[in-house]
Amino acid sequence: MNVLEQTEETLKQEIKAAVLGAKLATEEELPAVALDKPKDKSHGDFASNIAMQLARIAKKAPRQIADDIVANLDQSKASIEKVEIAGPGFINFFMKNDFLGEIIPTILEAKEEYGKTDAGKGKSVQVEFVSVNPTGDLHLGHARGAAFGDVLCNVLDAAGYKVEREYYINDAGNQIGNLGLSVEARYLQALGQDVEMPEDGYHGQAIIDIANALVTEYGDEWAEKDKEERIEFFKEYGLKASLANIEKDLEEFGVHFDNWFSERSLYHDDKITDALETLKKGNHIYEQDGATWFKTTDLGDDKDRVLIKKDGSYTYFTPDIAYHKDKLDRGFDKIINVWGADHHGYIPRMRAAIQALGYPAEKMEVKIIQMVNLFEGGEKVRMSKRTGKAVSLRDLMEEVGVDATRYTFITRSNDSQLDFDMDLAKSQTNENPVYYVQYAHARICTMLEQAKNKGFDIEGAYDVSRLTAEKEVDLLKKLGEFPKMIAEAAEMETPHKVTQYVYNLATLLHSFYNAEKVLDQDNQEQTSARIALMKAVRITIENALQLIGVSAPEKM
RNA sequence: GUCCCAGUAGCUCAGCAGGAUAGAGCAACAGCCUUCUAAGCUGUGGGUCGCAGGUUCGAAUCCUGCCUGGGACGCCA
Numbered sequence: 001m002n003v004l005e006q007t008e009e010t011l012k013q014e015i016k017a018a019v020l021g022a023k024l025a026t027e028e029e030l031p032a033v034a035l036d037k038p039k040d041k042s043h044g045d046f047a048s049n050i051a052m053q054l055a056r057i058a059k060k061a062p063r064q065i066a067d068d069i070v071a072n073l074d075q076s077k078a079s080i081e082k083v084e085i086a087g088p089g090f091i092n093f094f095m096k097n098d099f100l101g102e103i104i105p106t107i108l109e110a111k112e113e114y115g116k117t118d119a120g121k122g123k124s125v126q127v128e129f130v131s132v133n134p135t136g137d138l139h140l141g142h143a144r145g146a147a148f149g150d151v152l153c154n155v156l157d158a159a160g161y162k163v164e165r166e167y168y169i170n171d172a173g174n175q176i177g178n179l180g181l182s183v184e185a186r187y188l189q190a191l192g193q194d195v196e197m198p199e200d201g202y203h204g205q206a207i208i209d210i211a212n213a214l215v216t217e218y219g220d221e222w223a224e225k226d227k228e229e230r231i232e233f234f235k236e237y238g239l240k241a242s243l244a245n246i247e248k249d250l251e252e253f254g255v256h257f258d259n260w261f262s263e264r265s266l267y268h269d270d271k272i273t274d275a276l277e278t279l280k281k282g283n284h285i286y287e288q289d290g291a292t293w294f295k296t297t298d299l300g301d302d303k304d305r306v307l308i309k310k311d312g313s314y315t316y317f318t319p320d321i322a323y324h325k326d327k328l329d330r331g332f333d334k335i336i337n338v339w340g341a342d343h344h345g346y347i348p349r350m351r352a353a354i355q356a357l358g359y360p361a362e363k364m365e366v367k368i369i370q371m372v373n374l375f376e377g378g379e380k381v382r383m384s385k386r387t388g389k390a391v392s393l394r395d396l397m398e399e400v401g402v403d404a405t406r407y408t409f410i411t412r413s414n415d416s417q418l419d420f421d422m423d424l425a426k427s428q429t430n431e432n433p434v435y436y437v438q439y440a441h442a443r444i445c446t447m448l449e450q451a452k453n454k455g456f457d458i459e460g461a462y463d464v465s466r467l468t469a470e471k472e473v474d475l476l477k478k479l480g481e482f483p484k485m486i487a488e489a490a491e492m493e494t495p496h497k498v499t500q501y502v503y504n505l506a507t508l509l510h511s512f513y514n515a516e517k518v519l520d521q522d523n524q525e526q527t528s529a530r531i532a533l534m535k536a537v538r539i540t541i542e543n544a545l546q547l548i549g550v551s552a553p554e555k556m
Numbered sequence: 557g558u559c560c561c562a563g564u565a566g567c568u569c570a571g572c573a574g575g576a577u578a579g580a581g582c583a584a585c586a587g588c589c590u591u592c593u594a595a596g597c598u599g600u601g602g603g604u605c606g607c608a609g610g611u612u613c614g615a616a617u618c619c620u621g622c623c624u625g626g627g628a629c630g631c632c633a
Contacts, residue, residue, distance in 0.1 A: 087576045185583045309631040345628040514597040
C-alpha cells in the first residue's frame with residue numbers, strides 16, 4: 001500500500017469512527033465510506049458524501065449530519081489540515097501536504113517497480129486475444145485487438161494478477177482448406193497459368209508472398225504433381241508460413257504470447273468428444289433433422305445451436321466449446337476473451353456452453369473491440385475482403401511506427417469505434433499525443449543530463465519539503481495516484497486509463513517546466529529537491545509507457 | 557423482427573461501481589523563445605450530455621420507451 005492509499009484508508013477509518021461516535025448509524029447500517037478526489041481543488045484533497053447517504057438512516061438533514069461527523073472527528077489522527085462542509089452536505093478534507101513527501105523516496109526506491117500493487121491478490125487470469133485465422137495478414141482491427149489485449153495483460157500483471165496470454169490457432173476448419181486452394185491458385189498464377197482464385201479464397205498479399213516463396217523453393221515441381229497431394233502440401237505449408245508471419249509481426253509489435261493453442265490438438269487429444277460427453281451428461285443435447293443440437297436456449301441463448309452437422313462434421317462452435325472447457329479445466333480464476341465486434345453475437349451461446357460445462361457464467365468475460373475506421377487524406381478508406389485491399393499491421397508498423405500505433409489504439413475505450421487517421425498518426429507534430437508524452441520524458445532526460453554537466457549532484461540528498469510550489473504539489477499528487485490508477489484500470493479492464501493518466505502527467509510536467517526553473521546555481525537545496533522530483537516523474541512516465549508498450553526516448 | 561455498441565463543444569473522444577460549476581485534444585482567437593528541448597506553455601470563446609418519461613436528496617451516469625449511426629443474427633469460421 002502506498003502513502004496515498006494509506007492516508008485515504010486512515011481517513012476512512014476516522015470517518016467511520018466519527019459516524020459511530022455521533023450515533024448517526026449502527027455498524028450494520030453504515031454504508032461503505034467512499035472518498036473521492038474532487039475535480040475542483042477548492043473542494044479539498046478528498047471529499048465524502050457520507051452525510052447524504054446517511055440522511056435517510058439518521059433521519060436528519062445532510063448538513064446537520066455532516067456537522068455531527070466533523071464534531072466527532074479526531075483530526076489529529078488522519079493528518080487533516082482542515083475540514084469544510086459544503087454544498088448539499090459534502091465533507092471536504094484538506095490534508096497536510098507532508099504526506100506527499102513520502103512519494104518521491106518511494107518512487108526512487110522502487111524504480112521500474114513503481115506502480116505495481118498486489119490489488120489482484122495473485123488471482124490467475126488468462127487472456128486470449130488476436131487469434132486470427134492463419135490465412136493471411138493481420139489487419140487494422142486485429143492490430144487494435146492485439147494492442148488492447150497486450151496492454152490489458154500488462155496492466156493486470158502490474159496490479160498483481162497472474163496473467164497468461166494465449167493465442168488460439170484455428171488450424172482445423174474449412175478455412176485451412178480454402179487456404180490450401182488459395183495458395184495453389186497463387187502458385188499456379190506465379191508460374192504463368194491462367195487460374196482463378198477459389199470462391200472463398202484469401203486474396204491478401206500474404207498468400208501471394210507465400211506462393212512466390214514456393215516457386216523460389218520448388219520451381220514448377222508442384223504443378224506436375226497430383227492435385228490432392230499438392231493441395232495437402234500447400235495447406236500445411238501455407239499454415240506454417242502464415243503462422244510464422246503472424247508471430248513475427250506480433251513480436252515486432254511488442255506482443256508476445258505465452259501459449260499458442262492449436263485447435264487440431266483438441267481432435268488429437270479427444271477433447272472434443274470429452275466436451276460433447278459432458279454436455280450429453282448434462283442433458284443439453286438432442287438430435288433433430290439428422291444433426292446434433294445443443295440446447296443453448298435453456299441457458300439464455302435465443303436459439304439452439306448445431307454441434308454436429310448432417311454431414312457428420314463439427315460446426316465451428318463445437319471445438320470452441322472443447323477449447324473453453326480446456327481453458328477452464330486449467331483452473332484459471334477468470335478467462336478473458338478479446339473478440340472483434342463482429343463476434344459479439346457469439347457471446348450468449350458461449351456463455352451457455354460455459355454453464356453447461358459446469359462453470360459459473362462469470363468465469364468467462366468477453367471484451368469486444370469495436371471497429372476501426374481508417375482515414376487517409378481526410379477520406380474514409382474502404383476495406384475489401386474480396387480484393388484483399390486492407391491496411392495490415394505490417395503497413396502500420398512501417399508507415400506509422402509501433403509507438404504511435406499502439407498509443408493511438410489505447411487512447412480510446414474498447415467499446416467505442418475508433419477513427420484511425422493515418423496522417424495524424426504519422427505526423428510528428430503537436431497533434432499527435434504520443435510525442436507529447438515522449439517529449440516530456442525526453443525533456444527530463446535532457447535536464448538531468450544538463451544537471452550532470454553543470455556539476456549538480458543528481459544522486460545526492462534532497463529535502464522534499466522544499467517542493468511547495470503549486471505545480472510541484474500537483475505533480476506529487478499525480479505521481480502518488482499511479483498505483484491506484486493501475487489497480488483501477490486492471491479491475492475495470494480499461495487500459496485506456498493509462499494513456500489518459502500519462503498524458504495528464506505529461507501536461508503537469510510541461511506546465512511545471514515552463515513555470516519553474518529546475519537547475520539553479522544560486523539555490524542548491526531547491527535544485528536537489530527538484531532534480532529528485534524530475535527523476536520521479538521520469539520513472540513514472542517510463543513505467544506508464546512501458547505498460548502501453550511505447551518507448552521512452554531520452555532525446556527527441 | 558431480436559440482440560450488442562455508440563450518440564457529450566465545430567471535429568475526435570474521456571467522464572457513466574449516481575455527487576458540487578460536465579472535461580481533454582484538435583480546430584478558432586490573443587499572448588510567451590538572449591534563459592534546463594516552442595514536438596512546449598498561458599489565456600479566451602465554445603454544451604438542451606440524441607429525445608421523452610421514471611427512480612433518487614441528487615442523473616451525462618441507473619431503469620423504460622423512442623430516434624439516429626455502426627455491427628451481429630448460418631448445419632460459415
